[in-house]
Amino acid sequence: MDAIVFDWDGTLVDTLPAITRANAAVLESYGLAFDPDAYRAAYSPDWQEMYVRLGIDRVRMAEAGDRWLRAYAIEVDGARPMARAAEALERLADAGVAMGLVTAGDRSVVEEQLVTTGLGRFLPVRVCGGDLPVMKPHPAPLRKALAELGLAGVPERTAYIGDAQDDMRMARTVGARGVGIVSMLGTREDLLAAGASDVVESVAHWVDAFLDAR
Structure with missing residues (x-):
């Protein structure tokens, strides 16, 4: 495995509760009740598509996005790395x-x-929402990251670690190895059904096994 690409929220940082509360606030601002089961079923990293599934008119996406940013700023109390995430990234960096x-x-x-958590020093290649016209699960964001890592032609030598089915x-x-992290967004069964090769409890658990097997 020559490179590992990570998801951020819910994978490296413990921000999913704040994101969920912010999404609930946005829905309620449009008179829509927040239902945890419906939210989980509709969830997608493509937040615009998720909001449409949950009942917000597509023409109001710019407004909804602004409302989410304001709500999230209130809900988030600093981004904290997941347990042993920093240690795991440092071990990977030391292993080349x-x-x-x-x-x-x-x-x-x-x-x-990335600055406040100190994790940015391990992640020089970054593709964020809005960088491209499409979002996950479209393959373009991951393909862009692999191209910047010099591995566009060999995705099988890479892994993507995330907590959502998308x-x-x-x-x-893309042809990369998918590693699922169990979270409020997906059970082990959900992630395997979506194509995960491995499903683990945390990034740290997977990195331990990966490096021990090298």
Whole structure:
């Protein structure tokens, strides 16, 4: 494995509860009740598509995006790395494994969190929401990251680690190894059905096994 590309929210940083509360606030601002089961079923890193599924008119997406940014700024209390995530990335760096980031998160938000968490030094290649006209599960964001890592022609030598079913679908389409992280967005069964090769409890658990097997 020459390179590993990561998702951000729910994979490297513990921000999913704040994101969920912000999404609930946006729905409620449009008079739509927040239902956890419906939210999980509709969830996609492509937030515009998710909002349409949940009942927000597509013509109001710019407004909804602004409302989410305001709500998230209130809900998030700093981005904290997942347990042992920093240690795992440092071990990968020491082993000479190239790393990158593909996230649907807003670049202004993610870049600030990369600094405050200290994880940015491990992730020089970054593709964020809005960088391309399409988002996950479309393969373009991951293909862009692999091209910047110099591995566009050999996706089978790379892995993508994420916690959403669409993360696994993107990895499968590109030809990278999909590693699923169990979270509120997807069970082990959900992630395997979406194409995950491995499903683990955390990035740290997978990195331990990966490096021990090298």
